[in-house]
Amino acid sequence: MHLTVHQRAALGLALGAGCVLATQGLALPAAHADTPAGARQGSQVRAAEDTVARSLAASLGSAQWRAQVRDAALGSAPAGLAPLTARPGAPAALTGAVTAAERRIAAAKGLGADAGPLLRLRLGDGSMRAALTPDTVPLVAVAADDDRAGTVTAYDSAGRAHALSAARAPREAVYVVDLDVDRATAAGLAQVDKALDKAGLRPAAAPAAASAATGGYWTTTIDSVHLNDDEEPWALGNAEIYSIVTGFGPDGKVRVDTVDMPYLDDDGTTYYPHQILVSWSNYKYDLADVVMMEADSDTNYAALAKALADALLTITDQGAYIPLVDAVLGALPSSWYTNDDDYVDSWYTLATTSSGQLNGARGNGRMTVEPYWVAGL
Secondary structure (H helix, E strand, C coil), X not given: CCCCCCCCCCCCCCCCCCCCCCCCCCEECCCCCCXXXXXXXXXXXXXXXXXXXXXXXXXXXXXXXXXXXXXXXCCCCCEEHHHHHCCCCCCHHHHHHHHHHHHHHHHHCCCCCCCCCCEEXXXXXXXXXXXXXXXXXXXXXECECCCCCCEEEEECCCCCEEEEXXXXXCCCCEEEEEECHHHHHHHHHHHHHHHHHXXXXXXXXXXXXXXXXXXXXXXXXXXXEEECCCCCCCCECCCEEEEEXXXXXXXXXXXXXXXXXXXXXXXXXXECCCEEEEEHHHCCCXXXXXXXXXXXXXXXXXXXXXXXXXXXXXXXXXXXXXCCHHHHHHHCCHHHHCCCCEEEEEEEEEECCCCEEEECCCCCEEEEEEEEEEECC
């Protein structure tokens, strides 16, 4: 599927219901242990997820363990696989696979060892709950990472791979292994901020000093935000929106701030976060730029920080504001315009006085903003 926003806008956690398998009874050759499907796609994260999905599927032959997994999948939120496989009775092979995959994913994404459990288990769709009986041995799929893929690969307990329709959710129960992108993005943006601090692109924030001097400081807040609606695969993995805010700091050097937007869950939905987007005391001019991105499973935050630093450290203050959106976009690898870290939209020259609805330059999103005074304590 090719989205109208050009890339998936991190929005599509709701899955279609009441549909059928695209390939009833169609089994694919079992994936070789040394060459998981994800490896063939060139994704270390995908390969790690694939290995865990196959190991989890194989473990479901045990009725006692299967009952524990079923209880976790029927919970109100996705279950962390590391805590789940640390329980008594968890198969040792699965526990080892999850532990190794967590390390591999953290390294591939440029995260620290303390990023926390990253892999999760969820039921593919709420409509599958009735089909998940105690005797059911579900297939296990990896969350889709390609919006245009026609099929999703799922594994059974015998190690066989099955091709399921990516567009239509199956009637039978399917577990999905995916990445906790909320957790990964929060940890990743913290790593980016540290790297930008070190590069001199994010010096100590000025609001505290401004508040002490003037009794507060001006910000621009997001009253509402809406991203265009798109139809997405039922097994699409979770994604996360964040924004890169750029301008010139009081010292005349380019400044970069990252803003996490974990509430942006669904496309076609308007959210009302009243979130601070820009703290103007951090900037020399009354103008700043915003680039909105989607974090996918393959995002390497160390690479993101280096790309931004390499591009922006060469720009100097010429005595008047220079838009920086093009410099940010030029720093991104070309693959990030496909289905890795997706470019969602951008807003040029956001001003301290900006108010009302602002449409993104690409027409993929819109925000309603207003100036907001943050009073000192």
